[in-house]
Every structure is written in C-alpha cells, then in structure tokens.
Amino acid sequence: MLGPPAWAAVAELARAPAQTCVLTDFDGTLAPIVGDPADANALPGALDVLHRLARRFGTVAVVSGRPAAFLVPRLALGEGRSPLRAYGSYGAERAGPDGHVTAPERAAHEAEAIEAAARELEAGLPAGVEVERKRWSVALHWRNAPAERERAEHLATATAGRHGLSPRPARMAVELVLPAAPDKGSAVASLAAGARAACFLGDDSGDLPAFAALDELHDRTAAYTSRIAVASDESPPDLLRAADVVLDGPATALAFLAAIADRAAAR
Ligand SMILES: [Mg+2]
Numbered sequence: 588m589l590g591p592p593a594w595a596a597v598a599e600l601a602r603a604p605a606q607t608c609v610l611t612d613f614d615g616t617l618a619p620i621v622g623d624p625a626d627a628n629a630l631p632g633a634l635d636v637l638h639r640l641a642r643r644f645g646t647v648a649v650v651s652g653r654p655a656a657f658l659v660p661r662l663a664l665g666e667g668r669s670p671l672r673a674y675g676s677y678g679a680e681r682a683g684p685d686g687h688v689t690a691p692e693r694a695a696h697e698a699e700a701i702e703a704a705a706r707e708l709e710a711g712l713p714a715g716v717e718v719e720r721k722r723w724s725v726a727l728h729w730r731n732a733p734a735e736r737e738r739a740e741h742l743a744t745a746t747a748g749r750h751g752l753s754p755r756p757a758r759m760a761v762e763l764v765l766p767a768a769p770d771k772g773s774a775v776a777s778l779a780a781g782a783r784a785a786c787f788l789g790d791d792s793g794d795l796p797a798f799a800a801l802d803e804l805h806d807r808t809a810a811y812t813s814r815i816a817v818a819s820d821e822s823p824p825d826l827l828r829a830a831d832v833v834l835d836g837p838a839t840a841l842a843f844l845a846a847i848a849d850r851a852a853a854r
Pocket of ligand 1: 616
C-alpha cells in the first residue's frame with residue numbers, strides 16, 4: 588500500500604519522535620469526502636493512530652479549514668487521551684488537548700460581510716448547490732450538483748467582489764474568505780518551529796500554503812520535511828506537483844500515519 592518514497596519518509600519521521608512534528612489536514616485526508624459536509628468523520632482507527640502519535644511525538648495537530656468547534660468532538664479532544672491539538676478555520680482558531688477553543692474576536696463589519704455574502708449566495712443559488720456559513724468565511728458547495736459548477740463559480744466570484752471577500756478554491760467548492768483570514772501556512776510555521784523533522788498531509792489547494800511553510804522551515808533550518816499529498820480523482824495538479832510523497836486516498840494516509848507510530852514504537 589505504501590511505496591518506497593512513503594517508507595523513506597516514515598523512517599525519517601520516526602527517527603527522533605520527540606523533535607518531530609506530524610501535521611495533517613482533516614477532510615479528504617483523514618475523513619473521506621461525503622455528500623453533506625456535516626456528516627464527515629475520520630476513518631475508523633484514525634483517532635487511535637493520531638492520539639498514539641500525539642503521546643509520543645513532539646507536536647501532533649490537525650490543521651483544517653473547518654471551525655475548531657467542528658473538529659473537537661471529531662478528534663475526541665478534551666477526553667484526556669493525548670496532547671493532540673487542532674487548528675481550525677485555516678489557523679484562525681485553535682483547540683487545545685482539553686478541547687477548549689480560542690478564537691480572535693470578529694469585527695462587526697467582518698461578521699456583516701460574511702452574512703451579507705451568505706444571503707446573496709442563497710438568493711441566487713442553482714438547485715442542489717449549498718451554502719455553508721463559517722465564522723471567517725462562507726463556502727459554496729456543488730458536490731451534489733456538479734453540472735452547476737460554472738454558475739456556482741461565477742456567483743461566488745461576483746459575490747466575493749461585492750463584499751470584499753477573496754475566493755479560495757476547494758474540492759467541488761469555493762470559499763469566500765475575509766481578506767485578513769490566515770491560510771494554513773502560518774499555523775504550520777508556528778507548530779513546526781524548532782522541529783528537526785516535520786510532515787504535513789493534505790488533499791486540496793488550501794494545503795499548498797502548508798507545504799510552502801515546510802519548504803521555508805527546511806530552507807531556514809535544514810530540518811527534514813515531507814509534503815504529502817493525499818490523492819483522489821479531484822486532486823489539484825499543483826498539489827501533486829508540490830508533493831514529496833503521494834498517497835492514494837485517506838485509507839493510505841491512515842496507513843502512513845500508523846506506520847510512523849509503529850516504527851517509533853519499535854525503536
Ligand atoms: Mg482537505
């Protein structure tokens with residue numbers, strides 16, 4: 588299931604667990620993509636592997652575009668299992684191992700821009716396309732109406748422009764985000780700072796800034812870094828090009844993480 592590049596990464600990442608940072612995206616990486624984003628859950632066994640890694644490794648965290656409060660129960664944070672942490676909303680929100688979420692205050696005009704954009708999207712929505720309100724963005728999903736992609740993209744771009752939001756592409760979706768909203772790069776840079784080895788697993792365009800943050804860490808400190816794409820038939824070509832290792836879907840991503848945990852335990 589894992590090819591030679593994946594095994595080489597496993598060996599490097601398991602070499603010095605206490606100084607190693609294991610970071611991963613959630614949707615499409617640990618959790619199979621489902622029709623209704625609210626139903627997404629990590630694969631069976633994924634939480635055991637994540638918490639096992641977090642008990643042994645320097646830093647283990649999930650960095651996702653989802654709100655941190657969405658991630659807390661889905662990662663079993665706050666149950667005393669391990670120091671596993673989560674960064675939500677691309678790093679704007681944090682959930683600690685105790686499940687407590689911290690998020691900066693949203694300015695009134697930011698909340699208004701998100702809400703006004705969400706209402707405008709809803710008013711012009713092609714059938715089957717869905718609006719997902721988030722704290723720092725509003726997402727438009729056409730997974731259940733793929734034929735409406737062009738109309739949905741056009742609607743999203745026009746709406747973003749009217750409300751000062753930036754369109755950010757995602758799998759069968761586009762997210763309209765506040766101009767000051769972070770990307771995953773700053774979360775990864777701060778989580779991996781000082782690590783001797785670090786990896787990030789992701790499946791989508793929103794994971795490219797995380798890959799770039801690992802590159803920057805490697806260039807600055809010579810830390811071993813591994814950018815891991817979790818592939819699907821929707822993979823953005825840029826992500827596959829930027830990756831050191833390509834894994835075939837969430838089941839293989841889980842096998843990869845389990846291999847790191849097993850290798851570290853065998854040392
Ligand atoms: Mg993802």
